[in-house]
Every structure is written in structure tokens, then in C-alpha cells.
Amino acid sequence: MDYTKITETPSNHDNLERMETSTILHKMNGEDQKVAHAVALAIPQITRLVDALAERFIKGGRLFYIGAGTSGRLGILDASEIPPTYGLPHERVVGLIAGGDVAIRKSVEHAEDDEAQAWKDLIEHEITDLDVVVGIAASGTTPYVLGGVAKAKKNGLLTAGITNNPGSPLAKAVDIPIEINVGPEFVTGSTRMKSGTSQKLALNMISTALMIKIGRVKGNKMVNMQLSNNKLVDRGVRYVSEGLGIEYVEAEELLKKHGSVKKALDAGAGN
Incomplete structure (x- = not known):
């Protein structure tokens, strides 16, 4: 590797098992407070993505998230909240996860190692060059994600990648790299923590800003929300x-x- 895999570097804290509960929580919270600043540094790249997305979306394009594990689940979560919140059909923002829907709840062994599967999952949706594919991978090395964005880019789709390792293969593979360096995790390598939080923040920003740009918000209100309860x-x-x-x-x-x-x-x- 010609980059530092920050997500695998040792935690800033040690002997966690010896800490009092309140100490564990305060130190975790201290690490979490670094996340919003790290996301703020990526706003120029997020802006590029949202503006490009809006241009394509207005013409009928769609947004696809692809990821594995926590990253894949976060993409699905963001996509699933668009219809009730903004009244768009489910097929306009789609989350795909390595291993399929069963992987939303349970880990599917080695699913993320299949470099060809993401493209197979994408073409089931009859994608076009108006669509945008956003790969999500804290490590920036997930084969499912890398294979998907590579094929998407080759077929004329705009691609972006959300990663917590600057300079990673994902960052280099996409048109718009969104690199969020949150530093080492509280528990070494546990990227469901700060890395996952940063991805959730970035996804909130991407989809919410997109919905505002395409007219699904009036003033500051969700005027197109589904009145389902x-x-x-x-x-x-x-x-x-x-x-x-x-x-x-x-x-x-x-x-x-x-x-x-x-x-x-x-x-x-x-x-």
C-alpha cells in the first residue's frame, strides 16, 4: 500500500478493560467530537457530488449506494428514508449491500470479497449514464465496492466514494473522492464507530441537500412527506x-x- 491505513492504526487509548464505565464513555465521547470537524473538511467534495447529482436527478437519474457491512447498512438506511421523508419512489435512491438483503441483519461471510457482484446488483436496476454510484467503504479497499465503482465508471456513470482512508484505492478509483479522516478508532479497527458516524453524517448531507436542490423542501419543511401515521x-x-x-x-x-x-x-x- 502506498498510503497509511488510518482505520487500522492503534487506538489513542489502551487498557480499556481496566477503565471505569464513565471513563470509557467520556473517552469515547471525546473521540466522537472529532468526527464533525473531519466531515467539515470534506464539504467541498460533498458539494461537487450534490451539484452533479441534482443536475442528473432532475433529468430522471438515480442515486445508488453500494457498500458492505456497516457501510452498506448505512447506505440502505439513508435510501430507505427518502420515500417517507420526501415522497419520492423507492427506486430513485437505492442502497445495495454485499450479500443482499439478508446481510442487512446478519453478516454474510466473504460477500464483500466478490469484486464482480456489485455490478451484477446494479445492472438489475437497468442503470443508465444519468445515474450516480456512491461507494461507501471505511477501509477504501472493499472488493465489492471497488469492482462496482470501476464498472460503473467504465460504463459512463458518475462515481463517488466515501472512505476514511485518504489516498485509498476507492479514493483513487472514483470521480469524486470524499475522504473523511477521523483518526484511529476508540477500539482499534472498529470502523462501525467514528468511521460509521462520519459516513452517516456525510450521507445525511448528501441526500438532504439533494432533496432541497430538487425542490422537495419548502422553506424548511418536508412538504412532500408521506402522511403515513x-x-x-x-x-x-x-x-x-x-x-x-x-x-x-x-x-x-x-x-x-x-x-x-x-x-x-x-x-x-x-x-
């Missing part, structure tokens, strides 16, 4: 009430009539 209906009524300056009961009737916050706001504004 009482809590969300109540939230929707309050959005309409605040947005139009009307009483709750009137807003509730308007929302029931039009079926979505955005349509209710548009209808109310037109009166």
Missing part, C-alpha cells in the same frame, strides 16, 4: 397552518382535501 398527519396540518397563517381545523380540512402538504399550501396560496 397520526404523528405525520399532525405535523402536516401544523405545516399548512403555519405556512398559510390559518387555524389548525381549517388547515386540517385543506390537507384532507388535497392529500399532501405541498398541494394544500399551493391551493391555499392561490385563494
Whole structure:
């Protein structure tokens, strides 16, 4: 390797088993406080990705996350929250994990070592050159991810990679490398910790900024959210009430009539 694999370097803390519980937690928290700063340093690259994504998304493109283990699960988590939060179909943002859906809950041995599988998983979705593939791998060396982004790039798709090892093979393989150096983990090599937290923050930024850019947010409200339970209906009524300056009961009737916050706001504004 011609780079330092920071995710495997020894923890800044030792003799963990001798520590009091409060000491363990305070020291973990101290390490966690470094994560947001590390993510902030990657904002220029995240900006490039979001702007490129928005341009393609408006034309019908889609966003695919590919990863293994924790990284794959985080991609699936982010993708699964787009439909209820922003009202888009499930197929617009898709998370794929090495080992398939069973790997969401249980580890699938050696699934991440298959360099060809990610591309097979991607082509099942009839991908086009408007789509964007984001590989997620703390190590930056996961074969499933590397094979997927390489084939995607070869076939004309825009590629990005989220990794916690600057200069890693993933960073070098993609069009837009997002390198988040959080330093060594509290428990050496346990990348579900700071590395995973940094990936979650980056994914929040990518998908939320994308939804704002393509018009799925009005002001600061989720006006396209699915009204799938009482809590969300109540939230929707309050959005309409605040947005139009009307009483709750009137807003509730308007929302029931039009079926979505955005349509209710548009209808109310037109009166």
C-alpha cells in the first residue's frame, strides 16, 4: 500500500478493560467530537457530488449506494428514508449491500470479497449514464465496492466514494473522492464507530441537500412527506397552518382535501 491505513492504526487509548464505565464513555465521547470537524473538511467534495447529482436527478437519474457491512447498512438506511421523508419512489435512491438483503441483519461471510457482484446488483436496476454510484467503504479497499465503482465508471456513470482512508484505492478509483479522516478508532479497527458516524453524517448531507436542490423542501419543511401515521398527519396540518397563517381545523380540512402538504399550501396560496 502506498498510503497509511488510518482505520487500522492503534487506538489513542489502551487498557480499556481496566477503565471505569464513565471513563470509557467520556473517552469515547471525546473521540466522537472529532468526527464533525473531519466531515467539515470534506464539504467541498460533498458539494461537487450534490451539484452533479441534482443536475442528473432532475433529468430522471438515480442515486445508488453500494457498500458492505456497516457501510452498506448505512447506505440502505439513508435510501430507505427518502420515500417517507420526501415522497419520492423507492427506486430513485437505492442502497445495495454485499450479500443482499439478508446481510442487512446478519453478516454474510466473504460477500464483500466478490469484486464482480456489485455490478451484477446494479445492472438489475437497468442503470443508465444519468445515474450516480456512491461507494461507501471505511477501509477504501472493499472488493465489492471497488469492482462496482470501476464498472460503473467504465460504463459512463458518475462515481463517488466515501472512505476514511485518504489516498485509498476507492479514493483513487472514483470521480469524486470524499475522504473523511477521523483518526484511529476508540477500539482499534472498529470502523462501525467514528468511521460509521462520519459516513452517516456525510450521507445525511448528501441526500438532504439533494432533496432541497430538487425542490422537495419548502422553506424548511418536508412538504412532500408521506402522511403515513397520526404523528405525520399532525405535523402536516401544523405545516399548512403555519405556512398559510390559518387555524389548525381549517388547515386540517385543506390537507384532507388535497392529500399532501405541498398541494394544500399551493391551493391555499392561490385563494
